[in-house]
Amino acid sequence: MIHKNYLEINKQSWNKKTDIHLKSDFYDLQGFLNGNTSLNEIELKLLGNITGKNILHLQCHFGQDTISLARLGAKVTGVDLSDNAIDKANLLAEKTRTKADFICCDIYDLPQHLDKEFDFVFTSYGTIGWLPDLEKWAEIISKYLRPGGKLIFVEFHSVVWMFDDNFNKIGYNYFNTGPIIETETGTYADREAPITQEYVMWNHGIGEVLNSLIKNGLEINSFDEFDYSPYNCFRDTIEFEPKKYRIKHLDNKIPMIYAIVATKKHNS
Secondary structure, eight states: OOOTTHHHHHHHHHHHHHHHHHHSTTTTHHHHHTTOOOOOHHHHHHHOOOTTOEEEEESOTTSHHHHHHHHTTOEEEEEESOHHHHHHHHHHHHHTTOOOEEEESOGGGGGGTOOOOEEEEEEESSOGGGOSOHHHHHHHHHHHEEEEEEEEEEEEOTTGGGBOTTSSSBOSOSSOOSOEEEEEESBTTBTTOSOEEEEEEOOOOHHHHHHHHHHTTEEEEEEEEESSBSSOOSSSEEEEETTEEEETTTTTSSOOEEEEEEEEOTTO
16 A cells, blocks of 8 residues: 655655754764765765766665765765755765765656666665655666666665564564654654654565565575674664664564675576
8 A cells, every 4th residue: 555645745844953963973064064974884885986886876876875886986866855955965966076966856766767778776764664665766777777786775674674663562563564654853863853754654564575676576695684784873772783773672683684685687
């Protein structure tokens, strides 16, 4: 089931969040402007040497990861639903003197805006929960990868989204049973932020993710799970190593992140 107004609701939500995120410690904009990368060890290892590679970055928010990829020598195009985020991404590219292209659209509509093949499609952390249909998502990925091109996908684990906000009980279905419509005050980047917004999300089990890719001509090269998050974006966390966070009372008992590398088959 698809909520008929989900795009407009989520666009407004992310437009509001973007200005808060730019000012937050979470995104450390000043450090980024001074040359810090926003990419984490997990995805950097999977990407390898990307000098001269063409990369499509789906759901790029205000462009920090897109620009970080460009700083590593890639030619990058970032896509996001939020026009405010894309405006800020263009400003950030200008400010950092980085060449990166940005497109504002729902990723399902990308074929109306872009006609090109890429060496990599990259998407990470908190992306697919905003999408109702993973078959269409995988179709877009396959369309934009050249034969032999790779998807690098890092995401919060499906198990994480089963829990309530305090990780005390199972509050949601592991499987996609339809839209989850909620209202939030603050954001993961600043819980005290004076904004309240409605949003619409969907949970997606690992089987749904893998099968959508396989059905669209992608061969799974690796699937890894991690017992930590590189972001302190959940409640009641403990930092057990630099930039590695776990839910304090759950320790290393649950997977928090997974990563997929998949290659587009030559005959797809």
